[in-house]
Amino acid sequence: MAQIKEIKTRIKSVKNIGQITKAMKMVASARLKRAQERILGARPYAIKMADVMKNLAFKTGKEVHPLLSVREGGKTALMVITADRGLCGSFNANILRQAYAYMKESPDTVLLTVGKKGRDFFKRRNYSIRREWLGVFPRVAMETVLEMRDEIETLFITEKFKAVKILYTEFKSVIQQKTAMDTLLPIKVEELPGEGPKKDCVAGDYEFEPSLEAILEKLISQYLATQIHRYLLESFSSEMGAKRNAMEAASKNASEMMSKLTLEFNRARQAMITKEIAEIVGGAAALQ
Amino acid sequence: MSKILKIDVVASNFPVISQEAHLVVLPGEVGEFGVMAGHMSLLSSLKPGTLRIINGQERAIYYLAGGFAEVNAHSVTVLAEEYVKAGEIDVEDARKIKKQSEDLLAKKKEGTDLKAAQLALHRAEARLKVAEEFKEFKKAINSS
The missing domain is CATH 2.60.15.10 (F0F1 ATP synthase delta/epsilon subunit, N-terminal)
Structure with a gap:
């Protein structure tokens, strides 16, 4: 009897867990969808922006803006994007493993972290973190993006860093995510996406209003913000994809476990009934 | 050409x-x-x-x-x-933001982002102007 009760409580708790993981999976799916819509919505703008930058570089030549300048020496900064929370499979572990390997190889790299998991990981290992951002997701507000941009611009321009790199998780599909490292600064104009210079865009005579410097500054800042925004959304999509998968697996495990436990429960019940009948039959036989 | x-x-x-x-x-x-x-x-x-x-x-x-x-x-x-x-501008919202940013700029309190307030004011004014222009444009069409 005691065993039956035990199994019953276990079935109940597994059922509860299954319901929770199922709900979490659904939340992750919805957030993933929204994040993807935002990525897709931002894409035409990003592509046109890259086009304009390319045309501009084509017409003016490079080395016109401090954010484009390639330096020989200097420090490097690494921005690591992780999640704020766990329960998303190996998402955080993957990115942190790569970040850790990178930091071991070049220990003088300055760290910037996005997400609680990344901060905790490096704090535990006594790395100093230059700047941390928590609670960025799921909203990914423009103000936060601008804050990040200003920080890395200062690193690059005022403190003469050699490069600012970003380590994030690229979203390939719901089931496939890949950690990737990109260079945020200096911006390499040749590597921008989008088509080359347009046909009706002729080198040389190009007018700027109010001035080349003013436009470049605004344009490049805007471009950088767009990029950071995209990386954040991409990482968030990956996180939600990983979470969805993890929660799906957990729900599946829960339902498997439940059927196992139910089987066990039925067996125990059957055994008890058989025992009772045997007792009754035995008792009746004894009376005769 | x-x-x-x-x-x-x-x-x-x-x-x-x-x-x-x-x-x-x-x-x-x-x-x-x-x-x-x-x-x-x-x-x-x-x-x-x-x-x-x-x-x-x-x-x-x-x-x-x-x-x-x-x-x-x-x-x-x-x-x-x-x-x-132009036809979809929320005039009420623009007026509200205009008033808010004007107040912020008038008070000049410590810690307020004056540049952001200035920008918000410019944007609200521009929105109102566009809405105004659209109204007149529509009137002109209807009368002709």
């Missing part, structure tokens, strides 16, 4: 406007300017203001929150921070 321009307006998370036009009037940083086919190459930053796209008898008016415009001989690309169709 054709007299038709191709104009694209893109903004992050807004649908792309892509159409043909005879004349495009843009709110440049240093003053409004019009673009027709054959215009010389130009890159201008834009301030909050009115975007007019004129194609024959058709006329579309938008509010732009600033951005950039790249002009080439047969194409104009507007990278907008935000745009709203």
Whole structure:
């Protein structure tokens, strides 16, 4: 009897867990969808922006803006994007493993972290973190993006860093995510996406209003913000994809476990009934 | 040489406007300017203001929150921070923001971002102006 009760409580708790993981999976799916819509919505703008930058570089030549300048020496900064929370499979572990390997190889790299998991990981290992951002997701507000941009611009321009790199998780599909490292600064104009210079865009005579410097500054800042925004959304999509998968697996495990436990429960019940009948039959036989 | 321009307006998370036009009037940083086919190459930053796209008898008016415009001989690309169709401007909202930012600027309290308030004020004023212009434009159409 005691065993039956035990199994019953276990079935109940597994059922509860299954319901929770199922709900979490659904939340992750919805957030993933929204994040993807935002990525897709931002894409035409990003592509046109890259086009304009390319045309501009084509017409003016490079080395016109401090954010484009390639330096020989200097420090490097690494921005690591992780999640704020766990329960998303190996998402955080993957990115942190790569970040850790990178930091071991070049220990003088300055760290910037996005997400609680990344901060905790490096704090535990006594790395100093230059700047941390928590609670960025799921909203990914423009103000936060601008804050990040200003920080890395200062690193690059005022403190003469050699490069600012970003380590994030690229979203390939719901089931496939890949950690990737990109260079945020200096911006390499040749590597921008989008088509080359347009046909009706002729080198040389190009007018700027109010001035080349003013436009470049605004344009490049805007471009950088767009990029950071995209990386954040991409990482968030990956996180939600990983979470969805993890929660799906957990729900599946829960339902498997439940059927196992139910089987066990039925067996125990059957055994008890058989025992009772045997007792009754035995008792009746004894009376005769 | 054709007299038709191709104009694209893109903004992050807004649908792309892509159409043909005879004349495009843009709110440049240093003053409004019009673009027709054959215009010389130009890159201008834009301030909050009115975007007019004129194609024959058709006329579309938008509010732009600033951005950039790249002009080439047969194409104009507007990278907008935000745009709203003139007929869909929320006038109440614009008035409210205008008043709020005016208050902020008048008080000049410690810790307020004056630059942001100034920008918000400019944008609200531009929105109101575009809405006003659209109203008059519609009136003119109805009376003719």
